[in-house]
Amino acid sequence: MEMTGEYRIAAKRDVVWAALNDEDVLRQCIPGCESLTKTSDTTMEALVVQKIGPVKAKFAGAVELVNIVAPESYTIQGEGKGGIAGFAKGASDIKLAEDGEETILTFHASAMIGGKLARLGNRLIDSTAKKLANKFFDNFHDYLSNQE
Amino acid sequence: MSTKIGDRVKRSEDKRFITGAGKYTDDIRQENQAYAAFVRSPYAHANVKGIDASAAEAMDGVIAVLNGAQLTGDGIGNIICGWAVSSKDGSPMNMGAWSALATEKVRYVGDAVAVVIAETDALARLGAEAVEVDYEELPTVVKADKALAEGAPQIHENAPGNQIFDWEIGDQAATDAALATAAHITEVDITNNRLSPNPMEPRAAIATYDAAEEHYTLYTTSQNPHVARLVLSAFYNVAPEHKLRVIAPDVGGGFGAKIYIYPEEITCLWASMKTNRSVKWTSDRSEAFMTDAHGRDHITNARMGFDADGKIVGFKVDTIANVGAYMSLFSSAVPTYLYGTLMSGQYDMPAIHCNVRTAYTNTVPVDAYRGAGRPEATYLIETMMERAAREMAMDPAELRRRNFIQSFPHQTPVILAYDAGDFPKILQMAQESADVAGFATRKAEAASRGMLRGLGYSTFIEACGLAPSAAAGSLGAGVGLWESAEVRMNPVGTIEVLTGSHSHGQGHETTFAQIVADRFDIPIENVKIVHGDTDKVQFGMGTYGSRSAPVGMSAVVKAMDKVEAKIKKIVAHVLEADEADLVIEGGAVSVAGTDKQMLWHEIGLAAYMAHNLPEGMEPGLKETAFFDPVNFSFPSGAFICEVEVDPETGTTEIVQFTSADDFGTIINPMIVEGQVHGGVAQGIGQALLEQVIYDDDGQLLTGSYMDYTMPRADDLPFFTIDHHATPSPNNPLGVKGCGEAGAIGAPPAVINAITDAIGAEGLAMPATPMNVWRAIQAAKSSIAAE
Numbered sequence: 001m002e003m004t005g006e007y008r009i010a011a012k013r014d015v016v017w018a019a020l021n022d023e024d025v026l027r028q029c030i031p032g033c034e035s036l037t038k039t040s041d042t043t044m045e046a047l048v049v050q051k052i053g054p055v056k057a058k059f060a061g062a063v064e065l066v067n068i069v070a071p072e073s074y075t076i077q078g079e080g081k082g083g084i085a086g087f088a089k090g091a092s093d094i095k096l097a098e099d100g101e102e103t104i105l106t107f108h109a110s111a112m113i114g115g116k117l118a119r120l121g122n123r124l125i126d127s128t129a130k131k132l133a134n135k136f137f138d139n140f141h142d143y144l145s146n147q148e
Numbered sequence: 149m150s151t152k153i154g155d156r157v158k159r160s161e162d163k164r165f166i167t168g169a170g171k172y173t174d175d176i177r178q179e180n181q182a183y184a185a186f187v188r189s190p191y192a193h194a195n196v197k198g199i200d201a202s203a204a205e206a207m208d209g210v211i212a213v214l215n216g217a218q219l220t221g222d223g224i225g226n227i228i229c230g231w232a233v234s235s236k237d238g239s240p241m242n243m244g245a246w247s248a249l250a251t252e253k254v255r256y257v258g259d260a261v262a263v264v265i266a267e268t269d270a271l272a273r274l275g276a277e278a279v280e281v282d283y284e285e286l287p288t289v290v291k292a293d294k295a296l297a298e299g300a301p302q303i304h305e306n307a308p309g310n311q312i313f314d315w316e317i318g319d320q321a322a323t324d325a326a327l328a329t330a331a332h333i334t335e336v337d338i339t340n341n342r343l344s345p346n347p348m349e350p351r352a353a354i355a356t357y358d359a360a361e362e363h364y365t366l367y368t369t370s371q372n373p374h375v376a377r378l379v380l381s382a383f384y385n386v387a388p389e390h391k392l393r394v395i396a397p398d399v400g401g402g403f404g405a406k407i408y409i410y411p412e413e414i415t416c417l418w419a420s421m422k423t424n425r426s427v428k429w430t431s432d433r434s435e436a437f438m439t440d441a442h443g444r445d446h447i448t449n450a451r452m453g454f455d456a457d458g459k460i461v462g463f464k465v466d467t468i469a470n471v472g473a474y475m476s477l478f479s480s481a482v483p484t485y486l487y488g489t490l491m492s493g494q495y496d497m498p499a500i501h502c503n504v505r506t507a508y509t510n511t512v513p514v515d516a517y518r519g520a521g522r523p524e525a526t527y528l529i530e531t532m533m534e535r536a537a538r539e540m541a542m543d544p545a546e547l548r549r550r551n552f553i554q555s556f557p558h559q560t561p562v563i564l565a566y567d568a569g570d571f572p573k574i575l576q577m578a579q580e581s582a583d584v585a586g587f588a589t590r591k592a593e594a595a596s597r598g599m600l601r602g603l604g605y606s607t608f609i610e611a612c613g614l615a616p617s618a619a620a621g622s623l624g625a626g627v628g629l630w631e632s633a634e635v636r637m638n639p640v641g642t643i644e645v646l647t648g649s650h651s652h653g654q655g656h657e658t659t660f661a662q663i664v665a666d667r668f669d670i671p672i673e674n675v676k677i678v679h680g681d682t683d684k685v686q687f688g689m690g691t692y693g694s695r696s697a698p699v700g701m702s703a704v705v706k707a708m709d710k711v712e713a714k715i716k717k718i719v720a721h722v723l724e725a726d727e728a729d730l731v732i733e734g735g736a737v738s739v740a741g742t743d744k745q746m747l748w749h750e751i752g753l754a755a756y757m758a759h760n761l762p763e764g765m766e767p768g769l770k771e772t773a774f775f776d777p778v779n780f781s782f783p784s785g786a787f788i789c790e791v792e793v794d795p796e797t798g799t800t801e802i803v804q805f806t807s808a809d810d811f812g813t814i815i816n817p818m819i820v821e822g823q824v825h826g827g828v829a830q831g832i833g834q835a836l837l838e839q840v841i842y843d844d845d846g847q848l849l850t851g852s853y854m855d856y857t858m859p860r861a862d863d864l865p866f867f868t869i870d871h872h873a874t875p876s877p878n879n880p881l882g883v884k885g886c887g888e889a890g891a892i893g894a895p896p897a898v899i900n901a902i903t904d905a906i907g908a909e910g911l912a913m914p915a916t917p918m919n920v921w922r923a924i925q926a927a928k929s930s931i932a933a934e
Contacts, residue, residue: 084277086190112845115190115257119434119851122843 001126003109007137011144013096013103017071019144020094029139031132034058042068048080050088052113052128053121057085072096086115092133109133151665151672153881156818160672161657170398173352176367178426181354182211184416185272186429187262187279188438189254192290192510192846193301194283196252199262204278209271212423213279214415215262216249224248224418225384227411227474231481232624233313236503241313244304244508246474248384248411248418254283255303255473256512257848258438263415265423269430288510288846292470293447295507303473303508312471312480312506317488317562323501326462330453334536340524341913342445342470342840343833344856345517347652349400350431351440355416359424363391368413370396371406371650372690375627377682379409379477386417389682396680399652403830404516405440406652407692408477412439437851442840443517445470446483446524452532458542460495460551465502465528472513479515480506485563485623486521486611486693492560493529494571494607494784495551500561510846516692518830518891519610526608527913530896534604535909544900545575545584548607564611568874569784569810575607577870578786578808587790600793601803602905605786606897612885613698613781613876630776631695632687633703635664635711637769639756641749642674645707648688649700650680654887655819656696662815663701663881667708669733670748686772694885697815698781702879706773714769718754719746721762781876781884785809787828789897793905798921800836800902802863807893808870812884820886821869827890828867833859834891835898839914857914 009016019025023044027036034047044063049056059080067075077091090111097104111129113121121128151157164170187199201213227246234240250261264275287301294300295310303310327333353368364387370376373394381389399406412429420427431439448467455461469483478486488502519526537544552571559565579585587603594601614620617628634646643664649656661675678684691700715737720727723746725739738745746754751769754760758767790804807824814820837857841849850856875882895913902915908927912919 084273114192114845114847116434116851118257118843118847118849119437120854122847122849123855 001111001129003130003133005107005133005137007105007141009103009105009141009144011103011147012101013098014071016096016103016105016144019140020074025143029136029143031135042066046078046080052117053124055085055117055121057082059088082117084116086113086117088113088117105137151662153662153666153813153815155662155816157658157662157672157816159655159658159819160661161655172349172398172400173354173367173369174430176354176397178354178356181426181428182265182267182423183269183272184419184427184429185264185266185269185276186260186412187264187276187281189250189257189259189261189283191254191283191285192257192288193286193303194254195286196250196254196261197282197284200280201262203280204264204275207271207275207278209267210275211265211267211425212419213262213264213275214419214422216247216251219249219415219418220247220251222418223385224414227409228379228383228477229475229480230477230626232626233315233480233484234624235313236316241480242307242311243475244307248414256510257846258435258512259473260411260415263419265419265425265427288844290509290511290842290844290846292445292468292507292509295509296468296505303510307508310508312475312508314503314505315484316501316503318491318500318502319561320501323462323464323499326499327451327453327464330461331456332454332536332540333451334532334539335449335451336528336532336535337449338528338531339912340444340446340448340527341834341838342514343443343517343838344437344840344850345403345405345440345443346436346858347401347403347405350433350436351406351410351412352430353413353416354426354428355420356426357420357424362387364417364420365393365395366413366417367395367397369399369406370394371399371402371652371692372688373650373680373682374648374685374688375690376409376413380414380417384414386414394682396650399650402652403518404443404520404692407690408441408515410439433853434851437856438848439512441476441513441515442472442511443514444524445514448528450528450532452536454536454540458540458547458550460497462499463491463497465491467502467504469504469506470509470511470514471506472509472511474513476513476515478520479513481625482516482521483524487525489562489564490522490525490609490611491529491562492564493526494548494553494609496553497561502562511842518827519888520693522610522888523831523892523895526606526892527896530606530608531899534896534900534903544605545579548575548605565779566609566782567779567877569609569782570872570874571607571784574784574808574810574872575786577872578788578806581808581868581870582788582790582804582806584788594792598795600795600905602791602793602901602903604789604897604900604902604904606893606900607786608893609782609784610888610892611780612694612783612888613777613879614693614695615780616778617776627689628776629689629699630774631689631699631703632772632774633700633707634686634770634772635704635707637711637752637755639752641747641752642676643668643670644676644678645704646678646685647700647704648685648690649696650688650691652691654691654696654823655816659697659815659819660701660704663704664708668748670735694783694887697881697883698876698879698885699775699777701881701883702777703773703775705880706775707771710771710773711769714771715751717762717765718751722746722754722760777878779878781812781878783809783811783884783886783889785889785893787893787897789901791898791901791905793902793920795924798917798919798924800915800917800920802832802865802898805865806868808872809886809889810872810874810884811886811889812873812876813882814871814873815883823886824869824890825867827888828894829859829864830891831894832864832898835895835913835915836863837914837916
């Protein structure tokens with residue numbers, strides 16, 4: 001499953017970049033995130049509750065930042081295990097472009113699910129993933145907007 | 149009401165089924181029973197690096213968490229394949245090990261790595277959820293052709309390139325030579341879609357270990373409990389046969405999926421010994437989709453050559469069959485000896501060559517499903533015939549007629565020798581029933597409503613009544629394929645028949661009783677059919693391959709022969725008559741032309757009282773017989789399907805479906821019609837609706853009825869069913885078997901009707917509205933391009 005999107009954020013690129021690397025910001029913006037803890041400069045552990053179709057699960061997962069080109073781009077990738085519900089994994093390339101006082105964020109994400117999630121929720125995964133991605137960037141946008 | 153052979157006797161078993169009084173495996177309750185839940189891999193291919201059961205073991209109500217290392221450590225053997233098929237170069241098949249609980253590696257989504265035994269089903273499932281398995285993911289492959297391609301992920305170490313065998317049947321040189329002379333060659337590339345069997349009752353098992361007796365009892369959803377016991381004893385080392393009782397009580401449908409001995413039954417037996425508790429497991433529907441053996445999944449290229457008169461000169465077939473992650477019991481035989489041997493269809497073909505390669509993939513094992521190999525052959529042959537007729541601008545019925553085998557016995561180029569049939573007659577019957585002559589008018593009328601009406605044929609043959617033991621053995625079968633029966637007459641004159649056939653929807657309790665009531669002219673209520681319990685029935689090979697009538701009933705007939713012979717000796721002795729003058733009728737044995745007779749209970753009493761028996765005769769009245777057929781039986785049929793397709797939406801409606809079948813002698817027409825209805829419904833399901841889909845990562849996407857479409861009543865028309873019997877010469881009743889014909893013959897009839905309606909070839913099953921609409925659009929654009 002592949003997704004792409006673009007957001008205009010009313011903040012300078014350095015501010016956006018800092019936020020994208022701030023565990024507190026990520027925790028607040030990731031939908032359903034119960035905890036997010038940095039385990040090193042580029043790795044985190046997360047606990048996320050999600051409902052996809054008829055399957056609700058708590059995903060325990062590791063998140064890693066790679067291909068870091070500060071303050072322009074990185075790839076955030078992770079895998080969450082939801083026990084008997086199955087698993088989800090994905091990666092998103094995020095790019096930040098300066099546009100005066102504002103920043104244009106583009107992303108290209110891919111996601112995959114397995115186990116019961118795939119058997120029961122597959123028809124819903126595309127719409128759910130798009131909804132979650134939009135929710136994250138909406139939250140992110142709102143967070144930065146409220147900083148000012 | 150008469151209850152003899154040929155009568156529409158109502159099913160005696162239905163009273164308990166339709167009043168909810170059936171006794172299925174899940175209804176069995178044992179004292180002190182615990183429940184099993186399996187920890188299953190969510191990955192299609194992964195190394196198992198570790199299993200942490202500590203959290204589950206600490207949970208209230210969890211009795212034990214057991215894994216594959218313990219299972220193999222206790223000497224439980226790997227799961228076997230029952231038929232050794234060699235490659236054409238003579239090398240044996242490359243079979244990988246299959247442990248009931250995976251140890252180092254998982255190979256499909258649903259592969260079990262551990263089992264949790266707990267006080268309740270819910271606690272067992274919670275426990276299974278708490279078991280942490282550390283998986284190291286590996287690359288996956290789910291399609292058979294991709295599995296055989298260079299660089300594909302290697303699934304079993306001892307099957308290089310994932311190939312299990314490269315097998316052939318027929319004469320390649322003769323076929324190539326024949327095709328070189330052909331005036332016309334039709335070539336097809338077709339896929340036979342992958343199906344989930346979906347019996348109404350899911351699989352279940354409850355195992356009890358008696359430590360004092362060192363004895364096991366297993367209730368399970370099996371089509372062949374004796375074979376289960378044999379395999380559990382001889383190969384899985386659970387217990388020797390005299391220490392293991394297997395009972396298959398009422399079983400709610402099998403369709404092949406309940407032939408095999410699966411990991412769950414083995415694990416329940418072993419776990420009952422480990423925990424000293426009865427251990428019960430009942431599959432939920434999700435597990436059934438994941439772990440019941442699937443059916444079909446072939447990719448085939450084939451070429452058929454014709455001379456200038458439309459006579460077939462040669463048929464060349466190249467098939468790749470997907471067997472899944474492990475070799476299930478009949479997985480090697482289904483795409484070979486139950487497929488390649490049927491390539492002659494109803495046609496006189498001078499040369500045939502069929503090559504089959506089988507591949508491991510990261511999917512659940514594939515094995516026999518209603519028809520087993522014969523639907524794959526029939527779909528190929530019958531779509532080929534229809535397409536060839538269109539290419540040669542011939543009437544498809546006429547092309548078939550020109551090629552029909554006309555005299556019997558007929559030796560095909562692919563082992564089988566057909567014994568009886570009348571193919572032109574059944575085609576003619578079907579054409580008359582279907583009013584083929586009036587089709588053009590109906591098509592024009594449909595066109596006036598904007599609908600595309602099409603008509604498709606399928607004239608097919610199947611090999612049933614598996615089979616002569618020696619012949620099967622010479623082809624690699626690991627078992628004999630006879631059947632046994634015991635006929636007991638009680639002192640009060642009632643009769644019990646113990647049969648190794650197993651009924652799981654077929655109505656044996658009625659039809660087997662009919663042949664006894666017919667033979668001895670006694671009320672059918674006085675006959676009881678006993679089956680499904682290894683402690684009651686001596687031995688049996690079970691029910692699959694439409695074998696219960698041709699093989700199972702034949703054993704009953706042989707046992708009745710012996711009982712009758714003894715009865716006549718007793719009566720002749722008591723009445724001081726000549727055996728040759730005795731007639732059996734009206735519940736008595738009488739001396740012809742006199743008023744001397746013995747009533748049925750008087751004979752029973754005489755045999756058991758033993759006060760006045762012929763000198764040297766043993767008391768009692770019970771006889772056993774084994775029947776081993778000298779050949780398969782060959783049911784044949786002609787199906788005609790008529791459809792209307794909406795060109796705007798691609799929606800297909802089956803408006804008429806006609807069958808004319810030759811099942812040989814018919815014991816009970818009502819039950820035979822029921823079997824045809826069910827089989828045709830499943831065939832229509834395959835043609836229009838059903839398909840198992842794995843994504844490229846091996847995730848099962850059709851894991852529930854939200855995504856896997858079963859046929860429903862409103863998808864089906866009323867069927868018109870005719871029969872014409874040419875009795876099988878190879879069994880005493882002349883029966884041929886009727887359980888699979890519908891599922892074998894229906895798919896090509898449906899697809900041929902749709903392609904006729906839309907004027908496009910190459911439509912893949914299932915012909916969903918989307919697939920049909922695309923085919924219509926593709927045909928339109930190819931016409932536009934011309």
